Amino acid sequence: GTPSAEELLRGLDPEQLEAARSVRGPVCILAGAGTGKTRAITHRIAYAVATGVVPEQQVLAVTFTTRAAGEMRGRLRALGAPRVQARTFHAAALRQLSYFWADAVGGPRPTLIDSKIRTVASAARSCGFQVDRSELRDLATEIEWAKVTQTRPVDYENTVAKEGRTPPMPPRDVARVYEAYEELRSEHNLLDFESMLELTAAMIHERPDIAERIRSQYRYFVVDEFQDVNPLQKLLLDAWLGDRDDICVVGDPSQTIYTFAGATPAYLTGFREAYPHATFVRLVRDYRSTPQVVRVANTVLRAAGSGAAPREHRIELVAQRPDGPEPSYTEYDDEPAEATSVAGKISALIDSGVPAREIAVLFRTNAQSAAYEQALGDAGVPYTVRGAAQFFDRPEIRAALHTLHGAARGDDGAPMVATVRHLLQPLGLTEQPPEGRQAREKWESLAALAQLAEDVAAQRPGAGLADFVAELQARAATEHAPGFEGVTLASLHAAKGLEWDAVFLVGLTEGMLPIVYAETPEQVEEERRLFYVGVTRAREHLHMSWSLARSPGGRRTRKPSRFLDGLRPESPSPAGRRGEPRRRKDRVLRCRVCGATLLEAAERKLGRCLDCPSPYDEELLERLRQWRREVSAAQKVPAYVVFTDATLQA
Ligand code: ATP
Numbered sequence: 001g002t003p004s005a006e007e008l009l010r011g012l013d014p015e016q017l018e019a020a021r022s023v024r025g026p027v028c029i030l031a032g033a034g035t036g037k038t039r040a041i042t043h044r045i046a047y048a049v050a051t052g053v054v055p056e057q058q059v060l061a062v063t064f065t066t067r068a069a070g071e072m073r074g075r076l077r078a079l080g081a082p083r084v085q086a087r088t089f090h091a092a093a094l095r096q097l098s099y100f101w102a103d104a105v106g107g108p109r110p111t112l113i114d115s116k117i118r119t120v121a122s123a124a125r126s127c128g129f130q131v132d133r134s135e136l137r138d139l140a141t142e143i144e145w146a147k148v149t150q151t152r153p154v155d156y157e158n159t160v161a162k163e164g165r166t167p168p169m170p171p172r173d174v175a176r177v178y179e180a181y182e183e184l185r186s187e188h189n190l191l192d193f194e195s196m197l198e199l200t201a202a203m204i205h206e207r208p209d210i211a212e213r214i215r216s217q218y219r220y221f222v223v224d225e226f227q228d229v230n231p232l233q234k235l236l237l238d239a240w241l242g243d244r245d246d247i248c249v250v251g252d253p254s255q256t257i258y259t260f261a262g263a264t265p266a267y268l269t270g271f272r273e274a275y276p277h278a279t280f281v282r283l284v285r286d287y288r289s290t291p292q293v294v295r296v297a298n299t300v301l302r303a304a305g306s307g308a309a310p311r312e313h314r315i316e317l318v319a320q321r322p323d324g325p326e327p328s329y330t331e332y333d334d335e336p337a338e339a340t341s342v343a344g345k346i347s348a349l350i351d352s353g354v355p356a357r358e359i360a361v362l363f364r365t366n367a368q369s370a371a372y373e374q375a376l377g378d379a380g381v382p383y384t385v386r387g388a389a390q391f392f393d394r395p396e397i398r399a400a401l402h403t404l405h406g407a408a409r410g411d412d413g414a415p416m417v418a419t420v421r422h423l424l425q426p427l428g429l430t431e432q433p434p435e436g437r438q439a440r441e442k443w444e445s446l447a448a449l450a451q452l453a454e455d456v457a458a459q460r461p462g463a464g465l466a467d468f469v470a471e472l473q474a475r476a477a478t479e480h481a482p483g484f485e486g487v488t489l490a491s492l493h494a495a496k497g498l499e500w501d502a503v504f505l506v507g508l509t510e511g512m513l514p515i516v517y518a519e520t521p522e523q524v525e526e527e528r529r530l531f532y533v534g535v536t537r538a539r540e541h542l543h544m545s546w547s548l549a550r551s552p553g554g555r556r557t558r559k560p561s562r563f564l565d566g567l568r569p570e571s572p573s574p575a576g577r578r579g580e581p582r583r584r585k586d587r588v589l590r591c592r593v594c595g596a597t598l599l600e601a602a603e604r605k606l607g608r609c610l611d612c613p614s615p616y617d618e619e620l621l622e623r624l625r626q627w628r629r630e631v632s633a634a635q636k637v638p639a640y641v642v643f644t645d646a647t648l649q650a
């Protein structure tokens with residue numbers, strides 16, 4: 001049954017309780033990772049609904065990712081508030097804009113673009129610039145930054161000079177591409193995310209009647225991950241609020257990871273000035289992770305420069321959970337070896353009872369995903385890449401969207417499902433699934449699309465093809481692939497706010513994390529916060545790894561990330577890497593069969609090498625334990641130090 005109001009409060013600690021009970025007026029929860037911020041606001045909403053103070057349809061909870069929105073809706077449903085809207089800024093804006101489009105804007109509906117790359121490429125070409133893919137990506141990010149910070153093309157040069165930014169091209173050239181991009185966009189009736197937010201905010205400002213309708217619909221606002229709100233999102237939030245102050249924000253300045261894209265923690269840290277009468281809550285108990293993981297997180301926090309998290313906002317997390325396995329640090333010769341080993345460890349975890357959906361592999365750049373997709377595929381482990389957008393990025397789905405979009409122009413409103421099936425047939429939606437893995441996968445995604453058409457028709461009888469296409473566009477921009485559960489492969493950015501039993505942080509080398517183009521100290525600090533976000537996703541198992549070469553036999557030129565300094569046993573001290581170099585050779589235990597580096601804690605639990613996997617003999621284990629006891633007693637080194645065969649025999 002639905003929990004009662006009292007039951008909703010029972011699962012909270014005193015500080016969370018204070019936040020939950022402050023149902024009206026401004027509330028700010030500023031706290032570290034895993035301290036239950038999201039849980040506190042979810043219970044706060046459910047409590048407010050259960051006590052009747054707030055009608056559930058009038059709550060808008062804004063989350064950072066679609067996955068987080070989905071999880072919050074799930075939690076709210078379980079807590080008896082199924083009708084609360086939990087959405088990203090984008091999804092919420094898109095709904096409002098589509099709803100009022102005809103009335104407020106008029107004309108043909110624009111095509112929503114979730115990536116700027118193609119349009120930026122055309123814009124750069126039209127200005128006569130030769131740019132490669134990575135420059136294009138940087139340009140797209142820069143244009144995004146300009147739009148998010150409300151910098152128009154004409155002001156761009158000045159703003160950049162004032163802010164001391166280092167744009168990917170001379171500012172004058174960026175401004176030209178930016179202007180050409182905006183022209184192309186309006187010429188082809190394309191709408192990007194920033195313009196979507198801007199248009200929605202403008203609509204509310206310019207049309208008091210629409211503002212009134214939106215404001216009577218939404219009265220209570222909750223914003224998760226408020227440290228990464230950007231000026232444009234803040235503008236929209238203020239438009240929603242009008243002169244009211246029923247707003248609850250939660251965030252962690254140490255997890256600010258989007259300043260590169262124009263976000264700023266200043267709205268969070270400055271909440272007190274904006275709302276002096278706000279209820280302020282701090283949380284320090286870490287409910288998510290084991291003490292072993294929390295120790296790593298605290299070490300990373302201590303190493304962080306002031307940057308986005310001024311001293312008064314810094315905290316030490318206090319672990320609440322029982323002990324778990326020690327985090328592991330593993331070095332590999334090359335990337336495929338790293339991926340294969342990680343896939344092997346994941347298989348072993350699944351065999352030991354950890355569900356696949358409770359495991360994640362997190363990396364800095366999406367390009368790193370491929371090696372893991374391959375390795376997990378080879379190991380027969382189900383996985384899903386990033387969750388979001390992926391489904392709509394598949395070539396067959398893109399082709400299908402194109403076809404449906406074209407057909408929707410001549411939509412005569414006839415029972416829609418049959419039309420969709422008919423249109424998908426030539427693309428490969430046969431009656432029976434075809435043979436062969438690739439053909440079958442393609443068929444399955446088309447079938448999923450047809451199923452979606454049925455769902456839409458069931459929910460909205462009378463929906464035509466144009467409605468279905470509009471729905472698809474909205475989903476492509478904001479939602480997940482239809483349900484599938486496996487190991488998550490995600491970028492660190494996409495992992496924010498989420499948690500898994502086991503987390504593999506891979507590719508931890510200089511150049512990857514911090515990423516090679518993080519040049520200024522501020523950029524490096526943002527990379528460090530990204531590492532902190534990664535570490536704090538793990539409930540129990542935290543495996544960190546890196547490889548020295550890109551491919552087998554390649555030159556081993558890579559270095560482990562500086563963020564591992566002071567964490568991994570053989571690393572130099574964090575203070576400038578000047579500590580006395582330890583002889584690594586003495587500290588590595590290799591599997592006698594495959595030669596892989598063994599990490600004591602994890603191996604001991606499983607009783608075998610995770611790489612080959614050969615049994616780990618009892619005699620070796622015993623000697624290892626003995627050494628560990630002696631060394632930790634003598635030198636107070638962390639318990640996860642490992643030793644070579646040679647040392648053991650000494
Ligand atoms: P992040 O900064 O990563 O977003 P968060 O502060 O939002 O983290 P939550 O996701 O709300 O943290 O909580 C982390 C985990 O701890 C969740 O699994 C949650 O259910 C659990 N948790 C939170 N508060 C409590 C509590 N009072 N008692 C028991 N478990 C809790």
Ligand code: MG
Nearest residue numbers: 037038224497
């Ligand atoms: Mg959270």
